[in-house]
Amino acid sequence: MYEGIVQELIDEFGRLPGIGPKSAQRIAFHILQTESHDTTRLAELLTIVREKVRFCEICGNVTEHETCSICRDPRRSQATICVVEEAKDVVAIERTREFRGLYHVLGGAISPIDGVGPDDLRIRQLMQRLADGTVTEVIIATDPNLEGEATATYLSRLLHQPGLTVSRLASGLPVGGDLEYADEVTLGRAFEGRRLVEN
Amino acid sequence: MPLYRDEVVVLRTHKLGEADRIVTMLSRQHGKIRAVAKGVRRTASKFGARLEPFMVADAQFYEGRTLDVITQAVSVGAYGPAITSDYGAYTAASAMVETADKLTEDEGSLQQYLLLVGALRSLSRREHGPGLTLDSYLLRSLAIAGWSPSFHDCAMTGAPGPHSAFVVQLGGVVSDEVAPPGAPRLDAATLSLLGALLSGDWSVAEAADERTRSQASGIVAAYAQFHLERRLRSLEHVDRSSPSGAREEQTT
Numbered sequence A: 001m002y003e004g005i006v007q008e009l010i011d012e013f014g015r016l017p018g019i020g021p022k023s024a025q026r027i028a029f030h031i032l033q034t035e036s037h038d039t040t041r042l043a044e045l046l047t048i049v050r051e052k053v054r055f056c057e058i059c060g061n062v063t064e065h066e067t068c069s070i071c072r073d074p075r076r077s078q079a080t081i082c083v084v085e086e087a088k089d090v091v092a093i094e095r096t097r098e099f100r101g102l103y104h105v106l107g108g109a110i111s112p113i114d115g116v117g118p119d120d121l122r123i124r125q126l127m128q129r130l131a132d133g134t135v136t137e138v139i140i141a142t143d144p145n146l147e148g149e150a151t152a153t154y155l156s157r158l159l160h161q162p163g164l165t166v167s168r169l170a171s172g173l174p175v176g177g178d179l180e181y182a183d184e185v186t187l188g189r190a191f192e193g194r195r196l197v198e199n
Numbered sequence B: 001m002p003l004y005r006d007e008v009v010v011l012r013t014h015k016l017g018e019a020d021r022i023v024t025m026l027s028r029q030h031g032k033i034r035a036v037a038k039g040v041r042r043t044a045s046k047f048g049a050r051l052e053p054f055m056v057a058d059a060q061f062y063e064g065r066t067l068d069v070i071t072q073a074v075s076v077g078a079y080g081p082a083i084t085s086d087y088g089a090y091t092a093a094s095a096m097v098e099t100a101d102k103l104t105e106d107e108g109s110l111q112q113y114l115l116l117v118g119a120l121r122s123l124s125r126r127e128h129g130p131g132l133t134l135d136s137y138l139l140r141s142l143a144i145a146g147w148s149p150s151f152h153d154c155a156m157t158g159a160p161g162p163h164s165a166f167v168v169q170l171g172g173v174v175s176d177e178v179a180p181p182g183a184p185r186l187d188a189a190t191l192s193l194l195g196a197l198l199s200g201d202w203s204v205a206e207a208a209d210e211r212t213r214s215q216a217s218g219i220v221a222a223y224a225q226f227h228l229e230r231r232l233r234s235l236e237h238v239d240r241s242s243p244s245g246a247r248e249e250q251t252t
């Protein structure tokens, strides 16, 4: 244990995802030893990011405006929506250049044991986007792990409606893994080979 | 490097660092084990898939300083995919593993292990409806933990039943002499279903109608929440609407 404010800083870093106590201590001491203008910039960014960045009102992606650049882009197909768990999955799929439609970010996956049910995700907003019939295909690109598969099962049941094609990314993605770690070629192939969901 | 090996069922996983997971398991011989599975979130190997919740595996570990590390896993029962393809089964299985996790806080037992594996296998094979399978699992796992409810003789005095007053805090049905005023009353059909779920009498359980099932579920949930003291988070998300399980379709 360190004294006062130093320990507070270590504790604060330790609360970040993926940072254990040792890493938290290393980052805190890095900051203590860094030239002061560097940390000022970091502190500024942390404040600005909370003020400026928000979630797209349409798809839930991160943006500095009311809607994100993808939703505002008229060249993107309005007929297809790709459903992902997190905004970082949008980045992963954009890198493949295989997809020219729109996205819908759920904000996670259904995980009862963590207290996350369908109502805790942006599923109602998805249904609202589908209401006027413009969208004819939904591609479910949740993570290829247990919670992702279960969320896909739930969505497939819910999206079973006339005039709507529902597909799921092809296997070949590492099972048990996170979508963001899939390499571009594998992810691109999974898009091409997406399979129809039968209800 | 001390190595050991055991058959395990995965209860839950947590992300650790960039690519690892901490896996919480109930084992046949070593009670509950928490161990690290390295690199499973970004490898293309089958290792990660074998260590997802609801999977049963023959695993090898080495003892680490803080957490043990999983070095190998061979699938023994791959129930995960079949369970996640049925949403009702997924929510039921989630409540089961959460219960198992809480009931085996310090030590596991072979009985708890076998009960959980059996229930997950049954869910994956769609043998009974997910709701009935879950309720039966909850009653039986609580019974193994020493909280066997009584659905016939008085839980307080042992006076022979049938009795209709049900008091969670007293351990089941109680005779009218000891029943507190205003105690909820259960009808004979609900008590018969509860007894069948506790003993595993599936022909009686599956003959029950929807109303009776829903009554029994409420009782089982209240009984489980009372004994586990802490709230079971999965329970409120259990989806009982999915029409899987052969008999449920016949009754509609």
Ligand SMILES: [Zn+2]
Pocket (backbone or CB within 6 Å): A056, A057, A058, A059, A060, A061, A067, A068, A069, A070, A071, A072
């Ligand atoms: Zn957007």
